[in-house]
Amino acid sequence: MLYLAQVHKNEFLDQYQLRLLARQEDENIWVVITEEAFILLGKGNAMSEKLLVLVELSPAGEIEKLEEATNWVLYLIQTYLATGITPEFLQQEAERAEDWRQSLTLQNQDLARRSLELEARREQIQALEESMQQDKNGHQEQGEC
Numbered sequence: 464m465l466y467l468a469q470v471h472k473n474e475f476l477d478q479y480q481l482r483l484l485a486r487q488e489d490e491n492i493w494v495v496i497t498e499e500a501f502i503l504l505g506k507g508n509a510m511s512e513k514l515l516v517l518v519e520l521s522p523a524g525e526i527e528k529l530e531e532a533t534n535w536v537l538y539l540i541q542t543y544l545a546t547g548i549t550p551e552f553l554q555q556e557a558e559r560a561e562d563w564r565q566s567l568t569l570q571n572q573d574l575a576r577r578s579l580e581l582e583a584r585r586e587q588i589q590a591l592e593e594s595m596q597q598d599k600n601g602h603q604e605q606g607e608c
Contacts, residue, residue, distance in 0.1 A: 464486055464487065464519070464520055464522075465486070465487040465517060465518070465519050465520075466481075466483045466484070466485065466486045466487070466496075466517070466518050466519075466520060467483075467484045467485040467486075467493070467515065467516075467517060467532060468481035468482060468483050468484055468502070468515070468516050468517075468518050469481070469482045469484055469513060469514065469515055469516070470482075470504075470510045470511060470512060470513065470514040470516060471501070471512065471513075472512055473501075473503070476503065477506075478503055478504060478505060478506055478508075479503075479504045479508055479509065479510050480501045480502060480503045480504060481501065481502045481504065481516065481518055482499065482500070482501055483496050483500040483501070483502065483518075484496060484515075502518070502520070502524070502526065504526075514531065515531070515532040515533070515536065516529055516530060516531055516532050517529075517530050517531075517532045517535055
């Protein structure tokens with residue numbers, strides 16, 4: 464699983480460690496990790512304090528891949544922030560989509576209701592036509608007698 468982490472020095476162990484800040488849930492969905500979670504890098508792994516990194520962890524919690532997050536952060540800025548996509552904009556778009564969905568649902572319900580009304584009217588007309596046909600046949604039989 465992919466995580467965004469920050470490098471810290473553990474003075475007690477005299478080692479660097481990663482503080483996990485967020486984890487990737489899906490391609491474009493990340494969740495902030497609110498509790499403090501650390502992974503030791505081991506002796507001999509000297510890194511810059513406070514450096515942001517992307518770390519791929521195995522299911523057992525072992526580091527599979529570690530890289531600086533600079534290019535990833537720049538990509539996020541270019542993709543989302545340079546074009547004016549803000550959390551407020553995304554919220555407004557989500558609200559618009561929900562309003563649109565509700566409107567379509569209401570229109571669909573209205574169409575279904577109208578369809579049922581038309582079917583009922585068609586059945587009434589058909590019943591009237593049959594009744595008129597029977598009356599016509601009844602009058603013709605009376606005229607023949």
